[in-house]
Amino acid sequence: MKFLVNPGKFNEIADYIFKPLLFLSFIFFALGLLFSFYLSPDDYQQGSTVRIMYVHVPSAWLALLTYAIMTFYSIMALAFRIPFGFIFNTAVAPIGAVFTLICIISGSLWGKPMWGTWWVWDARLTSVAILFIIYLIIIFMNYSFENRIVREKVIAIFILVGSVNLPIVKFSVDWWNTLHQPATISKLSKPSIDSSMMTPLIIMTLAFIMIGIAIAILRIKTEIISRKSNLS
Amino acid sequence: MLIVKDLSVQRLDKAIFENISLSLSPRNITILKGKNGSGKTTLLKAILNIIEPSFGSIYWKGKLLKKNLYDFYNHVTYIPDTTTSLKKLTIRDNINIWKKFFISDINNAQIETALKTLKLDNNLNKKVGTLSFGETKKLEFLRLIIENKNVWILDEPFSNLDDDSIELMKQTFEDHCANEGSIIFSSHQNPGIYVTEEMEL
Amino acid sequence: MKFLNKIIFFYFREYKLNMSGVQDILTNIIFFFVSIFIFIFSIGPDKETISLIGVGIVWTLLLLSSTLSLRKFYQDDFENGNLLIIHLNGLSFGFIAILKTFSHFLFVQVPFLLSIPIACVLLNIANDKLFYLLTSFGIASLTLSCLGSISSSMNLMNQRNYLLGSVIVMIFSVPIIIFSVSIINMEENFNSLINILFGILLIVFAINPWASGLCLKLSLENN
Amino acid sequence: MSLRFQRLLLIMLTLVIILSAVLLILYNARENVSYFYTPSEIDKSEITINKIIRIGGFVENDSFNKISSSKFKFRITDEKASILVTFNGILPDLFREGQGAVIEGAFVDNDIFNATNVFAKHDENYMPASIKEDLKGTGYWNKKYK
Helix, strand or coil, X not given: CHHHCCHHHHHHXXXXXXXXXXXXHHHHHHHHHHHHHHHCCCECCCEHHHHXXXXXXXXXXXXXXXXXXXXXXXXXHHHCCCCHHHHHHHHHXXXXXXXXXXXXXXHHHHHHHHCCCCCCCCHHHHHHHHHHHHHHHHHHHCCCECCHHHHHHHHHHHHHHHCCHHHHXXXXXXXXXXXXXXXXXXXXXXXXXXXXXXXXXXXHHHHHHHHHHHHHHHHHHHHHHHHHCCCC | CEEEXXXXXXXXXXXXXXXXXXXXXXXCEEEEECCCCCCHHHHHHHHCCCCCCCEEEEEECCEEHHHHHHHHHHCEEEECCCCCCCCCCEHHHHHHHHHHHCCCCCCHHHHHHHHHHCCCHHHCCCEHXXXXXXXXXXXXXXXXXXXXXXXXXXXXCCCCCCHHHHHHHHHHHHHHHHCCCEEEEEECCXXXXXXXXXXXX | CHHHHHHHHHHHHHHHHHHHCHHHHHHHHHHHHHHHHHHHHHHCCCHHHHHHHHHHHHHHHHHHHHHHCHHHCCHHHHHCCHHHHHHHCCCCHHHXXXXXXXXXXXXXXXXXXXXXXXXXXXXXXXXXXXXHHHHHHHXXXXXXXXXXXXXXXXXXXXXXXXXXXXXXXXXXXXXXXXXXXXXXXXXXXXXXXXXXXXXXXXXXXXXXXXXXXXXXXXXHHHC | CCHHHHHHHHHHHHHHHHHHHHHHHHHHCCCCCCCCECHHHCCHHHCCCCCCEEEEEEECCCCCEEEECCEEEEEXXXXXXXXXXXXXXXXXXXXXXXXXXXXXXXXCCCCEEEEEEEEEECCCCECEHHHHHHHHHHCCCCCCCC
């Protein structure tokens, strides 16, 4: 597991898995699209609109997951002095922001026909909007500091402070009355989704994860190179 | 008392200085000489435990500095190359603040003689912001008297000082030395101060 | 005892410093009132509308005026080396952050607290709401001071993007605003809402010395 | 007080504060960040006329009346209390009797709520339309699926 903290080792492994990963992610993405458009049934309630879920839910999961991993790397970087954590944070924040944006856009596209509105300020939607802005602040911070050492450490501290928002996003639908429905899939209980709709959801999630990892590999490699040549 | 062993500081994988060793005991005056950007301030900050050294260690009274930091801070006065006196306040206010904040046991008469020798006693009610650069610099040195501590760490104390003031500092340094004190200061050249150790950076 | 003395004289220093720049604090308050005038003029003379959105206006402006002065939080003491001197006098960075936060609360937020009643008269806010507004702002303003400490210590070395500090404070103050505005709208839930606000204050207050202390050390280290 | 002792003090302080803060919030946060009220939460005696609020619940069965092409009348219920709602506008696709809904508007008098916005609320269950027919046929259709 050393490649998760060591830039050199990371480069080795990344070169090794990048092409197969890209290939696999394309296959999964195609398969996922096929499943979500043709091979999955209409919902008993929402009809065809339910297919937005196959984009919305994976992107929402990944937006949260990305931030959680960034939090983990920030702790590693600050507490155990592992500089790879800083590289990871710089490289991955825009990916998380894009996933959050996809989640927000697909969500409002879904909300208009189903709820009758693009956007409401309930607890879930507000906390996701805050998550998006936190991502944006992280990205902007990358361009605001002259001094690299200060910059990456301040960003790591900011990520830690901002991680307070994560449980709020996740549990807002359980804690409070929201227009957004509660979680369909949680660890504690049997998912309340039919297996014929679960399949495309899982395939799409895998596809999203693989695309995310592939872009992350590219960005982390660029970041490592630019640091070596002291460009930033 | 203070021993610096093989100290190196790196930033972004570039060494700012390497393998510096020095020791400071009572009655010692050490000068750090070097060009701009040679890492004089960085070394002083490393000694003050503000900058984490990449390699090497610092000892204070036989213990690692990190383990004995509070005692070290109780014995050291640091004068940075910036103006720490508050520009919006008068000289008198500044002196009052310092006296209280550093819980100084110096009495007013001593401070007054110091002010007189620094030739600052005429404009006690003047705001620091209106003083000339040399005068503010001299005001900074008043903190050495007020804090009344053993080890003085001074960053570029002689920039912008006229010859009279430098002569005065010379005298002050010698007095401090005679009082079992010790001094480290950085300067790009020695203005004729008696030093026991010279360090080229 | 010596530690207590240091704290007391830290505040003596802060008091002197703030009193010498008392016009800065007054400018903040003038900004607050001028913005209220602008709001009143731009909305028009309809008293109903103004009193309806009055609480929101007060909140927005309080947030704006206290974030606009954020740059002064640590910047002066950082640049002229006083932060270092204070630390060398035996106060850890975490404690400096706590002390500074209270000082900001005392010298920047409390004047606002005192000027809220006048703002209420200008904005036609009912007198019985004043009590709720004052209590909620009393708690929330200390929270804002803590957030301000975190954000301004983060941005000490930020020489390009000054507004970022304000954005950080504002984004984290969203829950505070939500709860304090609902205090005014739902008076029957007063106690539990105040408790929540207090809980948020405690969390931010606990994070503050660690985050700010780390950022202060970091900025001094690399200055 | 040495710097290490200050650190220790800070750690203890932080732990105590965080603990009490979490307890405070958990005890109080439950009912307060609601996006809407349920009909039974609304106290009939304390209705403020013309104050804009949101009410969430289910559209009561057999209560939906179409007055004109864009004027509707229905009741919102949570099985304990119900409220008569009038609405002038376009309803979302998902809106039907038995469906969850959140309405935004104000009471025009003590009994009638005039909605300015109607949002449909769907639940967390997803299931193919064909299966619903099967379930209904065999009698396994759970009434809870709204």
